[in-house]
Amino acid sequence: MKVQWEKQENHQGVLTVEVDEEKVKSALDAAFYKVRKQINVPGFRKGKVPRQLFEARFGVEALYQDALDILLPESYAQAVEEAGIEPVDRPDIDVEQIEKGKPLIYKATVTVKPEVELGEYKDLEIPERDFSVKDEDIDQELETMRNRYAELETVEGEAQKHDHVLIDFEGFIDGEPFEGGKSENYNLELGSGQFISGFEDQLIGVKAGEEKDVVVTFPEDYQQEKLAGKEATFKVKVHEIKRKNLPELDDEFAKDVSEFDTLQELKDDIKRKLQERKEEEEKQYKRDTVVEKAAENASVDIPQVMVEQEIDRMLQNFEQQLRMQGMNLDTYKQMMGQEEEALREQFKEQAEKRVKTSLVLEAIAKKENVEVSDEDLEEEIKRFAEMLNRDVEDVRKDLSDQGMDSLKEDIIIRKTIELLVSNSQNAA
Incomplete structure (x- = not known):
């Protein structure tokens, strides 16, 4: 197979692919055996019409589309790998030649993932923020509980x-x-x-x-x-x-709303849980800060198709949230007096930010050779199983190759963010 990649403007390019005649012959043979099972020709049992008679009556051209359905997916995937490109959308295929006894020649126009120019991503400063638990935090939790039981x-x-x-x-x-x-x-x-x-x-x-x-x-x-x-x-x-x-804040209240016998025990438990929550908030704050700064310091020209794909995903998630509230997207648009284009425009800025962040983290991961070990993958499967409250082996069996790849991508992104945090410094 011959492959030629021609880079064009706006992150697009053209793959010219030539598939040798032997593979074309095999695909035409497979297409014929598939098609003849479905046709009736007088004088022959169904599925028994000879190839020569079929081509004389219907023409070999009748097999071309089925042959293309066989040839294109495999040859395109191989061509992408040989060219070393990363398409971000479906290819626009233009078949230039398909003929019995000759190679298949086609052009595939695709948009490819853009190159990222990384800026500073190590020694990023994280402004200090107070995540300690204060008395007023505990009082606020107690007040929330009072209102809940009022x-x-x-x-x-x-x-x-x-x-x-x-x-x-x-x-x-x-x-x-x-x-x-x-x-x-x-x-x-x-x-x-x-x-x-x-x-x-x-x-x-x-x-x-x-x-x-x-x-x-x-x-x-x-x-x-x-x-x-x-x-x-x-x-x-x-x-x-x-x-x-509102109920009085006393030992009786503690007994009524918790497993504790005294108000002080309830306060101690609230403080412990708040400390755990604050610790997680601090970790998330550091992760968010370094990711945002690394993305801000990088430069990348994002193809519009990637933004539109992200908006599609955001709309799907939004519609799922609406369904959980007993509403669909059409009803929401009617209630808000909005067309879908206006809704897409609202999501655009956030979608651009998400795509850029994803591209930047991916570029950092490649530059820093962030990899997934077998232990990493096993821990992720266990975590996934715990989250779903399922047996680890059952989850492992259910994960397809695509599912495993998705898990690996998640691990790489998480390890990359951990790398950014570990290389950061607190701002005075």
Whole structure:
């Protein structure tokens, strides 16, 4: 097989591939045996038509597409390896010659992975940040627990911040109702920030049975473009006001909400868990910092197709999150008044950053010869099995070659980030 690679602009290039006539003959033979099983020719049993008669009646050209289906995948993969390139999208194939007794010649236009010009990635400074556990952190956790176990009680009088109000509301812009601006028996905690700025504040002081006009202005960057920057009047009716009855912080509270007999034991446990959480936060902070700085210091011209592929993945993940909330992407777009192009544009900057970061880490891994040992892979499979709560051997059997490659890539990236952290220094 002959392979020629011609580099072009914008990270594209053309592979010219020539597959020898013997392989073409084998592919045409295989194509014939496949096709003749599916055709009926008078005078012959199904699948028994002779090759000579088939070609006389249908022409050898009838076998070309099936032969290409056999030849192209294998020859293209081999050509890519011989040319030493890394395509990032599907090739655009142009068959120049396929003929019985002659070589197959085709051109494959592809976009390839760009070269990364690495900047400084060692001795990166990590600004110091305090990750110690303070008394107020413990108090905040206790307060969260108090609120979690609080009981709501109906109250008379005026609504206060953090009260729950049961309301009906309908919004109007220029006297006309708008989509998504109406609800009945809505439970709203005042001060929770569920509604746009100013809405909840205007309900502080209302009483059950009261009706009130709440006037607000939607932010200029509001997700529903039709409402952005516009003033709206919400007609609100208050049905009920409930207030949290918070439990006392004492030993009885500790017994009710935990396995501990005293409040001090509960506080000690909270502190221990917070310290573990803070330690992990510190590690993640260091990882994020060095990765971000290494990416900022590098230069790479990213092909648009890679950005679009990343946006596709982000949209798929976003749609999965919506499904978990009982919504699909079409419903979300309708509710937000957005077309998919606008949504893709929102993801673009983050997608570009993700692609660049991935390319930079990959380039560092190659330069530093970061490799995966058998022990690394075994530990990753064990970790994966624990995460899935499955037997290690079952997970190993289920992992395809592609799955193993993906695990190895994850390990390489993780080891590369560890290398960056270990070579970094804390900024004074």
